[in-house]
Amino acid sequence: MAAVLRGSRYLAGGCSKYVTFVFASTRSMASKTQVGFVGLGNMGNPMAKNLLKHGYPVIATDVFPEACKELQELGAQIVDNPAEVADKADRIITMLPSSPNVIDAYTGPNGILKKVKKGSLLIDSSTIDPSVSKEMAAASEKMGAVFMDAPVSGGVGAASSGKLTFMVGGAEEEFTAAKELLSCMGANVVFCGQVGTGQAAKICNNMLLAIGMIGTSETMNLGIRLGLDPKLLAKILNMSSGRCWSSDTYNPVPGVMEGVPSGNNYQGGFGTQLMAKDLGLAQNTATNTRTPVPLGSLAHQIYRMMCARGYASKDFSSVFQFLREEEGQ
Amino acid sequence: MAAVLRGSRYLAGGCSKYVTFVFASTRSMASKTQVGFVGLGNMGNPMAKNLLKHGYPVIATDVFPEACKELQELGAQIVDNPAEVADKADRIITMLPSSPNVIDAYTGPNGILKKVKKGSLLIDSSTIDPSVSKEMAAASEKMGAVFMDAPVSGGVGAASSGKLTFMVGGAEEEFTAAKELLSCMGANVVFCGQVGTGQAAKICNNMLLAIGMIGTSETMNLGIRLGLDPKLLAKILNMSSGRCWSSDTYNPVPGVMEGVPSGNNYQGGFGTQLMAKDLGLAQNTATNTRTPVPLGSLAHQIYRMMCARGYASKDFSSVFQFLREEEGQ
Amino acid sequence: MAAVLRGSRYLAGGCSKYVTFVFASTRSMASKTQVGFVGLGNMGNPMAKNLLKHGYPVIATDVFPEACKELQELGAQIVDNPAEVADKADRIITMLPSSPNVIDAYTGPNGILKKVKKGSLLIDSSTIDPSVSKEMAAASEKMGAVFMDAPVSGGVGAASSGKLTFMVGGAEEEFTAAKELLSCMGANVVFCGQVGTGQAAKICNNMLLAIGMIGTSETMNLGIRLGLDPKLLAKILNMSSGRCWSSDTYNPVPGVMEGVPSGNNYQGGFGTQLMAKDLGLAQNTATNTRTPVPLGSLAHQIYRMMCARGYASKDFSSVFQFLREEEGQ
Amino acid sequence: MAAVLRGSRYLAGGCSKYVTFVFASTRSMASKTQVGFVGLGNMGNPMAKNLLKHGYPVIATDVFPEACKELQELGAQIVDNPAEVADKADRIITMLPSSPNVIDAYTGPNGILKKVKKGSLLIDSSTIDPSVSKEMAAASEKMGAVFMDAPVSGGVGAASSGKLTFMVGGAEEEFTAAKELLSCMGANVVFCGQVGTGQAAKICNNMLLAIGMIGTSETMNLGIRLGLDPKLLAKILNMSSGRCWSSDTYNPVPGVMEGVPSGNNYQGGFGTQLMAKDLGLAQNTATNTRTPVPLGSLAHQIYRMMCARGYASKDFSSVFQFLREEEGQ
Structure with a gap:
């Protein structure tokens, strides 16, 4: 049903009901046919495994060939680039580090859109600027494909156990089709609104998370210095x-x-x-929409200072350590 | 028991068990004898009423005579100043707006300590600088009295319904005696540690509260501008x-x-x-203890700017309105 | 000379000395031939007038036809769009409000690069993201033209009196040619380095300016409240x-x-x-280069809050008024 | 003349013109008689030496006896405590680390006010909270003495070379007498207004200085990362x-x-x-006067974080280093 609506939306001009139906039936009948996966990093790898576990044949690619080995051994088919994935699968998940990678994977010389099939469903789970999601959606629409943004919360652990939360933006009539796949990898799949709102929800959550974490760290540190027992203060x-x-x-x-x-x-x-990366995205969207975010902005700067001072790879809760007096001071 | 321990602590030199016992029994037998109350403002008034409701005779005072009328009609005895209260009651609650008022009510020319009885229990529920609480405790101890800080959370509503939370600092052996009274006015009475830690807990909580409120406001505003439905984003x-x-x-x-x-x-x-006042206290304690509180400090400044721009008497959640674009911009 | 170097740089492959010489002589002999001008707003208008005053024939365009009237009466030739300007002039100044306008004026369907002549000198005096300047430079180079960024400091007054400061980024060997034109409109023309460094210098200066202005306002306000005479404090x-x-x-x-x-x-x-716009650019470049700018970031947020509260069109020194207690508070 | 006015102000009740005159003449005739000095630290030591150089007999004290040796060898008389200084000199300079030290030196058990002579001129060059200056002035006035605050700008170097700037608060009619002494130690002696305004001016200047320093560091760091040469950017x-x-x-x-x-x-x-200490004072005065100082407050927090991360004893311009990416990141 959803696919029918989509088909009719994207097939401009001579689009007949018949053609629409073909597209729709193709994908719905294909529910256990191949699913494409682009980006097999720390997150993408366990996510793709969960698709395999649920019985989906997976056709995958990554810029680092060694990242593909484990998945290949588990039965996935590995191809050279995103265009090849699009040539063989009409449902594709992308999970990449940042906006430029996503732009390249979709619109680059070997990008998905070079060989995408009409009616394909493209789901990007990367955390990127919502305005890039909108650009990708527009470019996909020109090729007759549907793009949704579906960033996740929950880290590597949740990715492995299939307990991620997906925040999904895009055409509401496509949500059912997207949810079918995303449910294999996550415990919650939330529809947020038009394209880009999945990213917006993710970015908003992480901005408030950063503020809460730094605030908690300052507060606990202050309380301890004022003589409170940390456990009691937390309570x-x-x-x-x-x-x-x-x-x-x-x-x-x-x-x-x-x-x-x-x-x-x-x-x-x-x-x-x-965290600094996500706060940079929050800052960009705030600047673009001219929204004042004084604490969010300062939180960004604090995580940026921490990166400059050697905390880049520590958990973001290490801001407590960063703020606390060094030993021997 | 608690009183025994206290009595023996404070009666220096010739203090005999007998004398101690007299003090102790005086207060414990006196459990429904007079309780003093200093400060009958928005908070103090309903708190004192709750003491009356629980059957305690109340002897009260306030710098504004009209503030005493209602309580007087309900049966409280009104006297001229804190010294008079101390002359007639050996358990006293103080509930005042800020540090200078507390200093005056305890150590001023007509202050409690001018006529306080040895062994008296003095509980200050004002929200003030913990270092002032410590000073008042030391001054009280010199007079043979016990001082505890017990600031509250929950506003006028909780004060009326007797549902306040008290955060109590002071000698642990006095906590039972304090709790007996405070339970008439609050639902939770939490022991926090030495004198001043009640204030510390209160200040810490409110600092984190302010950070969370501004952070939530920024985040909701940003999300709405990015196209998210506010209820969905909150969810x-x-x-x-x-x-x-x-x-x-x-x-x-x-x-x-x-x-x-x-x-x-x-x-x-x-x-x-x-809120700006409480954040000022947090800032003072942070400066005194040389604790970095970057977000707490910025939160203070934002509430300060709001006060300067006409938001002083609005609820502190109006920071959402303050940050949002004005109509017509 | 400069043009020779440039010619040889941009004419790939079969570029002969002869061809190069032709280009060089064309522009250098043409020193009082037509100069193109794109963008006749508050700044562009007086800048173009100064070119006319110095005897340069000006060929100009603006998206708002009415903006062109005054210049036309002064003798400038008005054409429909940037492409037409590029068709008739091989030295062009652009002065536009923001990055998207610049992108459109250069690479849009009627943009300069549609009809630009090989060897042309394109100088953008808009204040935009340095990364956009670099993109425009790369796109210009593909067409055999030279792009330089040359944002200004000094406002409308300096534009009228020809006292602007230009901060110029681009190939050093082109600087002499650029300076010839820019000197008609400015008192200082400073070479900053490769393409984008003009923007970088402008953005850096304005970020520090904003910090200094807010800092001065806070300081003066605090001093006055502490009893200091404002003139004495300033002294x-x-x-x-x-x-x-x-x-x-x-x-x-x-x-x-x-x-x-x-x-x-x-x-x-x-x-x-x-100012808020320039601080947004500073924030973007800081985020992109992962540079901590805590005060610059907070300055951005303060000017953003001021825009939200009705100060958008007041001079940026009105932050003093914004921070000061409202009358009657 | 100044002393006359002062004398008549402070000699309550039976104060006759004659008595006043005696006091006045005592001090003015005594222009090369003993000057007291309390606090011989890094700053106080060279300041006291400059008094000796100008021919003033100096009678001094410090809590650390070893701090007095050098001055003693140069001819100063060393006594046990501030009260002894006040017993022997009617013009006294104090130069101490912080408010509690000043309170103790004036009002402590061996403080100046224990033995101060009526009509004495007490000048405090410490940098402290202006409200403490006011308290000390009130306490001094009760004893018939005049208190002025006169904090300095310029560091140890300026103290040695006698090039300090003094910012003086107090009764204007005493300024001439104060300036006579302060000119031996400083190049500029500026009258700021009533008691406490010297401190206010000092604190305001240092707050703006800190903001300017951090702002300059952020800006230079950003510019360098954007490709600008540091010397050129500074220019x-x-x-x-x-x-x-x-x-x-x-x-x-x-x-x-x-x-x-x-x-x-x-x-x-x-x-x-x-610097962190001075910013703490600025924060305190801002909180007390309910003045918003967002950048001043963040500057305070940044210097506080630097102290926590090992920069306590480095020059305050090391904030550039603190913000810059660590080697190897």
């Missing part, structure tokens, strides 16, 4: 209006909680550099 | 790592939640000016 | 290490200096909205 | 509206200027910790 905040995810679920102070990076010298988790 | 944040009290319980965007000030033109609630 | 700062252009040349406090916007209700001068 | 800023003391006199980028701490691995100069 008080968590029963009061200071409560936030960073205080009650991912506390940045070593010893307050178990099973979080603060208990493991800030290893694992979500790297400071990645 | 996404609240199921994700951006979740905080300001997003899930007190959302600043009109129409997202019911029963909060954002739905009532930011009337009622917790005023911007009061 | 002290200006003989001490607090001295900056905003304190000694453009003081934001009404009554301290004459002939500046603060003495005229913040009318005229450099609008808050324009 | 452009200094001829433009970005110009400030930190860019043209004390540039923080190694290699741009000679004879400044940036050329000497940020050794010497004005320590980050001292």
Whole structure:
């Protein structure tokens, strides 16, 4: 049904109901036919594995051939570039580090759009600038394909266990088709609105997350210096209006909680550099829309300073350590 | 028991067990004898009423005589000044606007310490600088009295309904005695540690609250401008790592939640000016302890700018309105 | 000479000395032949007039036909679009509001590069993202033309009196040719380095200017509240290490200096909205190069908040007014 | 003359013209009689030496006896505590690290006010909270003495060469008497207004200085990353509206200027910790007067973070180094 609507939207001019139906039936009947996957990094790899586990034949590619080995051994077909993926699959997931990679994977000389089939469903799970998502959607539409942005929250662990949250932007009538695939890789698939709103939701969440994390770190540090026991302070905040995810679920102070990076010298988790990247995206969208984001902007700068001072690969909760007096001072 | 320990602590030199016992028994037997109350403002008034409701005779004072009328009609005895209160009651609650008022009520020419009885329990529920609490505790101790800081969270509504949270700092052995009284006025009474830690906990919570509120406002504003529906964005944040009290319980965007000030033109609630005051205290303690609080400090400045631009008496969630583009721009 | 070098650089393959010489002589002999001008706004208009005054025939265009009238009456030839300008002039100045306008004026369907002559000198005096300058330079080079970025400092007044400062980025061997033209419109023409460094210098200067202006406003406001006379405080700062252009040349406090916007209700001068735009560019370049700019970033946010609160068209020194307590508070 | 006025002001009740005259003549005739000095640290030591050089007998004290040795060898009389100084000299300079030291030196058990002579002139050159200056002035007035605040700008070098700038707050009619002494130690002695305004001027200047220094560091760092030569960028800023003391006199980028701490691995100069202290004072006065100082506040936090990360004893221009990417990142 969704595909019918899409077909009729994209086949300009002589588009007949018949043709539309063919497209629709092609994809819906093909529910366990090949799914393309572009980008087999730390996140893409476990995501593609989960597609395989759910019985989807996967045809994949990555700029680093060695990234493909493991997936190949599990039965995926590996091809040379995104254009080859598009030649063989009409549903494609892309999971790439940043906007330029996405632009290249879609519109570059060996990009998806070079060989994309009409009616294809292209889902980008990268976290990028929403305005780039819109550009990719427009370029895809010109080729008769449907583009949706579907960035994720949850890190490598959630990717492995299939517990990601997908925030999806695009034509609402395509959401069912997208959800079918994304559900193999995530526990929550949320429709956010038009193209780009998936990115918007992701960026907004991470901006507020960064603010909450730095705020929690400042607050815990201040309280400790004022003589409060860290566990007690966390307990008080968590029963009061200071409560936030960073205080009650991912506390940045070593010893307050178990099973979080603060208990493991800030290893694992979500790297400071990645947070700085997401805050840069938030800043860009805020600047473009002329929206004042004073705390979001300062949070960006703090994570940027941390990157400059050696914290790039530590979990983003290490801001507590960054703010705390060095030993021997 | 608590009183015994206290008595023996404070009666230096010739203090005998007998004397101690007398003090202790005086206060413990006196559990429904007079309780003093200094400061009958928006908060103090309903708090004192709750003491009356629980059967405690109240002897009260306020610098504004008219503030005493209502309580007098309800049966409280009104006296001229804090020294008179101390002359007649050995358990006293103080609830005052700021540090200078507290200093005056305790150590001024007509202050509590001028006529305080040895062994008295003095509980200050004002929100003030923890270092002033420590000074008042030291001055009280010199007079043989016990001082505890017990600031509250929850506003006028919680004060009326007896649902305040008290954060209590002071000698642990006095906590039981303090809790007996405070439980008449609050739902939670939390022991935080030595004198001043009640204030520290309060200040820390409010600093993180302010950061969360401004952060939520920036984030909601940015998301809306990027095309997200405000209710949907709030829902996404609240199921994700951006979740905080300001997003899930007190959302600043009109129409997202019911029963909060954002739905009532930011009337009622917790005023911007009061938040600015608390953030000033947080800033002072941070400066004194040389603790970096970059977001807390910027939050302070933003609430300060809001006060300068006419938002002083609006609820502190009106920062959403402050950041949003004016109509017609 | 410069042109010779350029010619030989851009004429790939079969480029002979002879051809090169022709190009060089064409432009150098043509020193009082037509100069193209694209963008006749508040800045472009007086700049083009100064070219006319110096005896250069001007061929100009603007998207708003009415903007061209005055220049036409002064003898300029008006054409329909940038491509037509490029068809008739081999030295062209562009002066446009923002990056998208520049992209369109050069690479759009009626853009300069559609009809540009080989060997042409294209000078963009708009303030835009340096990365866009680099893109335009690359696109121009493909067409055999030379692009330089040459943004200005000094406002409408300096544009009228020919006292602008030009910060020029591009091939050093072209600088002499560019300077010949720019000197008609400016008092200082500074070579900054490769393409984009003119923009970089402009953006850096304005970021530091904004920081100095807000800092001066905060400082003056604080000093006045602490009992200092504003003129005396300005004098002290200006003989001490607090001295900056905003304190000694453009003081934001009404009554301290004459002939500046603060003495005229913040009318005229450099609008808050324009400053916010330049700070947005600074933020973008900082984000792209992962450079921490905490004060620059906060300055951006403050000017953004001011735009949201009705200060968009006031001079940027009105931040003093924005920070000061409202009357009656 | 000044002393006459002062005498008549402070000699309450039975004060006759005769008595006043005696006091006045005592001090004015005594122009080369003993001058007291309290606090012989890095700054106080060279200041006291300059008094000796100008022929004033000096009677001095310091909490660290070893600090007194050098001065004693040069002929100063050393006594045990400030009270002893006040017992022997009716003009006293104090130069101490922070507010608590000043409070102790004046009002402590061995403080100046314990033995101060009526009509004495007490000049405090420490940099402290203006509200403490006012308290000290009030306490001094009660004892019949005159207190002025006279903090300095210029560091140890200027103290040695007698080139300090004094910013003086107090009764205007005392300024001539104060200037006589201060001129031996400084090149500029500026009258700022009532008591506390000397501190206010000092604090305001240093807040703006810190903002300018961080702003210059961010700007230079950004420009360098955008491809500008640091010397060229400094030159452009200094001829433009970005110009400030930190860019043209004390540039923080190694290699741009000679004879400044940036050329000497940020050794010497004005320590980050001292700047953080002054910014803390600025923050306190801003909080007390409810003045928004967003950039001043963030500057404070940045210097606080630097202290926490090992920059406490480096010159405050090392913020350039703090913001720059670490080697190997």
